[in-house]
Amino acid sequence: MTRRYLIPLALATVLTAGLAAPAAAAGEVEWRADLSTVDADDNGVTTHDGAVRLDRAAPTPASARAAIRTGFLQLAPRTVDAPVNAVAASVASTVPAGAEVAVDVRGAVGDEQWTEWVEARPDAPAVLPTAVTTVQVRLALTAEKASPSVSRLDLRAFTTTTSSGVVAEAAGLSYRIFATREGLVGGTTANGHVIVSRDHFVALPSRRGLSAKGTGTYSVRVCAANGRCEWAPVWDVGPWNTKDDYWNPSSTREMWKDLPQGKPEAQAAYQDGYNGGKDQFGRAVANPAGIDLADGTFWDGLKLTDNAWVTVTYQWTGSGPxxxxxxxxxxxxxxxxxxxxxxxxxxxxxxxxxxxxxxxxxxxxxxxxxxxxxxxxxxxxxxxxxxxxxxxxxxxxx
Incomplete structure (x- = not known):
């Protein structure tokens, strides 16, 4: 079984994500995140004595069908005096085997409009597609068994000439993708939503486009061959993979960088035997799905009767009103x-x-x-x- 963890380190390890953070230079802003509280935008995490851990009831994303508990701590937006386009992070954490801690960053680009979440990695900062004056950071914790624990998160916002390689298009990026019906009524999605009968949302195989519960910052337009379309928020992670933002260019794609933009890894595995025909968890891929549709989206919005090829437009990648x-x-x-x-x-x-x-x-x-x-x-x-x-x-x- 093949697994990828951002931080597969031993206990009591001090971790760094992004560039090392010396004293802030002119135009740079440094701050330490407040990890002491959990609010309505957070899911599956708890905090005690300033340390963040997965809650005992942290959900396993329903669509991923993988036994990995997931939780998010979404910090309050941070406004800076001058535009920035990059954020580096330094994390102090304890990460047991089979667990992961990641730092995601996004920027405000308008009223309730945000860039896609970008991960600040140990070897590189999160680089946004445009300069912004408001940034938001979230911690993503996952674990198979024992939970990771984060005790400190230091951040540095600055400007870099490095490009993210992501360019907004007027109508948004759009690809023909195989869709499957999620079902799983009573299950819990990655953002903490409990699935109800004939629900209306979708799942994509990457948390980069995951909306918080009760929001639609990241939504898609899904259109079927019969001419019907539904606009729905992204509330779950899956199917098959959890790190496959296939709609992004290869230069910024989280995994599977050798695949063409717009082709899900599951589709390549199923059709072409890519990765030995397996997903990131080592499971044999049984269909080429790149999106899961909740029952209401599947049956009522699109009037589908079986899994089908659909055209998906990723609304947050567009521009204009x-x-x-x-x-x-x-x-x-x-x-x-x-x-x-x-x-x-x-x-x-x-x-x-x-x-x-x-x-x-x-x-x-x-x-x-x-x-x-x-x-x-x-x-x-x-x-x-x-x-x-x-x-x-x-x-x-x-």
Missing amino acids: AGFIRTAGDPLNVRSGATSTASQVGLAANYAQVRVECQVTGQSVTGSQGTSNIWYRIAAGKFVARAYVSGVSGATAC
């Missing part, structure tokens, strides 16, 4: 026109991020965001009422 679906809980109908009597051509899950192509005047609707006769076109021939979408700025007329 965007907003978030806000309903009382049920998904929002996506219509073929700017009226509630137009045919339903898909669904947009509560919390999901949607990219707005343009706006039109249509039927007046009252929803969570008030009353409006504006409708947003979020794909060709697909519209949602502004009354249920928050955060959109700068949308132009169609």
Whole structure:
């Protein structure tokens, strides 16, 4: 069985992630993270005497189907005086065999908009795709058995000329991927969400695009061959792998850097015998899935009856106006026109991020965001009422 752990070190080890951190130079900012509290954005971790550990009830990501407990401590955003594009980290931790500690970093790029999470590694800082003045850090802890423990986290934000190699595209990166139905009702996702019947979310095989519970910062648009689409948040990690951000270019892909951008490792293993036909855990790959769909997304949003090839657009990789679906809980109908009597051509899950192509005047609707006769076109021939979408700025007329 092949396993990869970021920090496979013995007990009582002081670890460094990113560049060594001497005294901050001009334009650099240093700080020590507060590890003393856990709040609603955290999942599967507990803190005692300033040390962070996995909670006894830390979930194993349902979609990964691997017996590895996972937890996240998401720290409060940090605002700096001048733009930065890199963060180095120094970690003091105890990491038993079979456990891992990782430091992820992201930057704010607009109202509720963030870059993808990037890992600060022992040999390199986290480099963001653009300079920002607000950064956020999270600790990711995993373990097969005994939990790791983190007692200190020191951070340094600065500017580097090194490029992340990630360029935002207007519509977002989009690939044809094999989708499977997740099911697993009653299970717990990587972000702590308990799966309910006909749920609406997706799983991707990397935590880089994992949204916190009850948010849709990282969402996808999934479209089936029948023309239906659903916009849904990423709430779980899997299928098969947990370190396969296949949508990213090879230069920044976490693992499997020799695969072409847009090709999941599971697909390469299944179709081409890549990695001996196995996933990162050494399991024989039984299908080429690069995304798992919750039952509601699978059955109601896309009207699928079996696993199928779909086109997935990773919403956070796009640019331009965007907003978030806000309903009382049920998904929002996506219509073929700017009226509630137009045919339903898909669904947009509560919390999901949607990219707005343009706006039109249509039927007046009252929803969570008030009353409006504006409708947003979020794909060709697909519209949602502004009354249920928050955060959109700068949308132009169609």
